Amino acid sequence: MTQTQNGAVSGWTLHRLGGFQPGVVLHVPHASRAIPGDVRTAILLDDAALDAELAAMTDRHTDRLALSGALLAEVPTALFVNRWSRLVVDPERFADDALEQMASIGMGAVYRSTSQLAPLREPDTDAQRRLVGRFFDPYADAFADLVDQMLDAVGHAIIIDVHSYPSRPLPYEREPNAARPEICLGTDLVHTTPELLDAATKAFAGFDVGHNTPFAGTYVALRHYQRDPRAWSIMVEARRDTYLDEDTGTLHDGFDRLVGALAGLVRSSHELCHRGGAVDHRPPEVPAGLRRTYVQTVVSVDGDNGRLSAHAAVEQLGEPLYIITAANPFGTMLSEDDNRARHESLGDVLIASGCRPYPAVGSSPDGNWSEESWAVTGIGSATARRIGRAFEQNAVFELSGYTQRVLGCFGDWAVERQID
Numbered sequence: 001m002t003q004t005q006n007g008a009v010s011g012w013t014l015h016r017l018g019g020f021q022p023g024v025v026l027h028v029p030h031a032s033r034a035i036p037g038d039v040r041t042a043i044l045l046d047d048a049a050l051d052a053e054l055a056a057m058t059d060r061h062t063d064r065l066a067l068s069g070a071l072l073a074e075v076p077t078a079l080f081v082n083r084w085s086r087l088v089v090d091p092e093r094f095a096d097d098a099l100e101q102m103a104s105i106g107m108g109a110v111y112r113s114t115s116q117l118a119p120l121r122e123p124d125t126d127a128q129r130r131l132v133g134r135f136f137d138p139y140a141d142a143f144a145d146l147v148d149q150m151l152d153a154v155g156h157a158i159i160i161d162v163h164s165y166p167s168r169p170l171p172y173e174r175e176p177n178a179a180r181p182e183i184c185l186g187t188d189l190v191h192t193t194p195e196l197l198d199a200a201t202k203a204f205a206g207f208d209v210g211h212n213t214p215f216a217g218t219y220v221a222l223r224h225y226q227r228d229p230r231a232w233s234i235m236v237e238a239r240r241d242t243y244l245d246e247d248t249g250t251l252h253d254g255f256d257r258l259v260g261a262l263a264g265l266v267r268s269s270h271e272l273c274h275r276g277g278a279v280d281h282r283p284p285e286v287p288a289g290l291r292r293t294y295v296q297t298v299v300s301v302d303g304d305n306g307r308l309s310a311h312a313a314v315e316q317l318g319e320p321l322y323i324i325t326a327a328n329p330f331g332t333m334l335s336e337d338d339n340r341a342r343h344e345s346l347g348d349v350l351i352a353s354g355c356r357p358y359p360a361v362g363s364s365p366d367g368n369w370s371e372e373s374w375a376v377t378g379i380g381s382a383t384a385r386r387i388g389r390a391f392e393q394n395a396v397f398e399l400s401g402y403t404q405r406v407l408g409c410f411g412d413w414a415v416e417r418q419i420d
Contacts, residue, residue, distance in 0.1 A: 011084050011135050012142055015067075015345050017390040018076035019329060021153035023273030024266055025078040025146060026070055027161045027219055030086045031063035039088050042127065044119050056115045057086060059164040060240070060249050066162045067352045069262030071386050075270040078150075080143055087111055087120070089135040091143075092161075092219050107172060109136050115170040144221035151230055158196065158269040159233035161186070161219040162262075167241045173214065181210035182242045183261075186218045186235030191225075195272055196232050203265035206257070207242070232272075236262065283330045286394050286408060294395055294406045295415045299323050301375045302359040310419050313358075314399050318377045321399040322384040323360050324350075325373040329392030343372045346391055350376055353387075362397070385409045 016022060033054045035043070045053060063081050070077040082091060089109050097103035106113030106120070110128040114120045121127075150157035165184070169176040183204045187197060201209060218235035240246050243255040286294075301313035301321075314321050326342035328334055334342070350357040357374035364370070376384075381398060388396040388409035398405040405416040 010142070011082065011088075011139050013079075013081045013083055013348060014142075014146065015070075015079040015081075015349060016076075017070050017079065017349075018074065019392040021150065022076035022078045022270075023150055023154035023156055024075070024158045024160065024269045025080055025150065026066040026266070027143070027159055028059075028063045028066045028079065028081040029091050029161075029219065030057070030059040030163060031061070031081065032083055032085050033058050034083060035085050035088055039131070042121055042124075043087065044121060045114070053087070053114050053116075053120075054085060055249075056166070056170060059162075061244060061251060061255070062162050062164050062238075064352050064354065065238070065243070065255070065258060065262065066160075067349060068259040069266055071349075071353075071383075071390055072259060072263035073266035073270070074386065074389060075267055077266055077270070078146060080146060082139070084135065089131050089139075091136060091139045094222075095132050095136050095140075102174075105172060113172065115172045117171050140222050144223035147221050147224055147231055151228070154273050155230065156273045157231050158273060159191075159219060159221075159231065160262075160265060160269065161233060161235040163215075163235060163237040164240045164243075165215060165237050166246060167239055169214065175214050178214035179210050180214050180239055182208040182239050183210070184213060184215055184235070184237035184239075185209060185211050186216055186237060187212060188218050188220065188233060190229055191220050191231055191233045192218060193232055196234050196269065199268035199272060200234050200236065200265050203268060204236075204261045206261065236265070283392075283394065283410060285411060286413070291395075291406060291408075291413065291415045295404065295417050296365055297362045297397070297404075297406075298365055299373075299375075299397060299399065299404065300361050300363070310399050310404060311402055313360075313375060314401065317358065317375065319400040320377070320381070322376050322379060322381075323362060323373050323397035323399065324376070324384060324388055324391070325362060325371045325393060326391040327371040327373075330394060339372070342391065343374075346387075347374055349387065349390075350374055353379070353383075355379060381407055 066079055093109040094100040095109045097108045100108040110131050112121045147157045185200050215237055218233040220233045224231040243258045244251050299310040301308045303316050326346035327339040347357050355376040357376050360373040360375040362371050362373050384396045393409050395406045395408050398407055402418050403416055404419045405414050407414050
């Protein structure tokens with residue numbers, strides 16, 4: 001869900017996948033190119049130069065990488081994603097320039113220099129303080145609150161800090177001649193335990209892996225940094241050419257390989273949290289009568305030109321068309337506000353997965369019950385069921401031609417009927 005701050009949209013998005021209280025959080029601080037309009041006015045670059053700077057400094061598709069890895073891992077996992085570009089503020093720096101070594105070149109929490117070491121902003125201490133108060137501090141507090149919840153519930157919190165870096169060094173880098181392996185694992189003396197480093201090294205065993213080169217360290221919420229050793233953290237930096245074309249930003253086949261390795265690290269981290277192996281959160285088997293009730297659901301979809309019946313949606317949007325909801329997990333009735341937040345989170349997840357979701361509704365034949373849903377094409381049944389499991393659903397719908405199928409998210413069952 002997108003959190004709110006004093007009634008306004010916040011600078012982060014939080015997803016909780018797999019239900020229950022996760023002990024693992026994937027932190028994605030540098031994937032966004034978005035800059036609020038009033039912040040843009042203080043940036044000295046023209047539009048073309050800003051576009052080039054964003055291309056250089058944005059960890060493209062790391063939000064999709066983290067999400068795909070979490071979905072594939074299929075264990076309770078949180079994702080904490082920065083909605084704003086690092087050119088707004090960089091949440092991974094120290095807010096106090098006296099503590100931040102990158103501040104010496106104008107790249108502390110609020111950048112005054114570009115990656116080429118050209119001016120980005122005019123020096124303005126008051127403006128910097130306002131940006132820190134508006135963006136940096138609420139972000140750090142929200143992340144620390146999440147970690148506190150995990151510590152209270154699980155006893156440990158494992159942060160996987162997800163980044164990427166270019167194959168060729170940029171002028172701002174402190175160690176331009178350092179080795180640039182396919183995967184850089186960044187560590188901290190207090191917060192990266194030998195077990196976590198070993199798990200990460202094994203997960204990425206198929207890659208050329210380096211430790212703390214060309215970048216070092218990993219993110220820990222400031223509230224816990226050097227204070228609470230139960231907060232574990234490791235940075236995963238993927239060299240960009242391992243998963244995309246650096247000139248166009250287009251993903252290539254290496255992306256799926258990277259997703260698989262990250263999913264392995266998420267699973268291993270989950271096991272470390274629980275110390276007894278992964279916990280099975282499978283719900284009870286769906287009885288045959290409830291399956292028959294599911295298949296009678298009447299589906300409608302909001303297409304580009306208005307509301308569509310199930311068959312009309314298939315004809316206009318393509319097939320197979322999948323209908324997925326996040327409401328009322330495992331049949332537990334939630335409040336309207338809670339279901340709305342879950343619905344928005346699912347929509348964000350589908351978009352980040354590369355889909356275009358269309359609003360949909362599943363209703364009982366008599367119209368007395370309905371749930372907001374999303375309709376998507378371009379994914380297979382395995383992915384649809386995996387997303388359904390992540391949002392604690394018993395089933396998802398697959399529409400093809402005149403057939404409506406209900407596919408169990410847990411267990412290999414399906415029921416179908418013909419639709420008009």
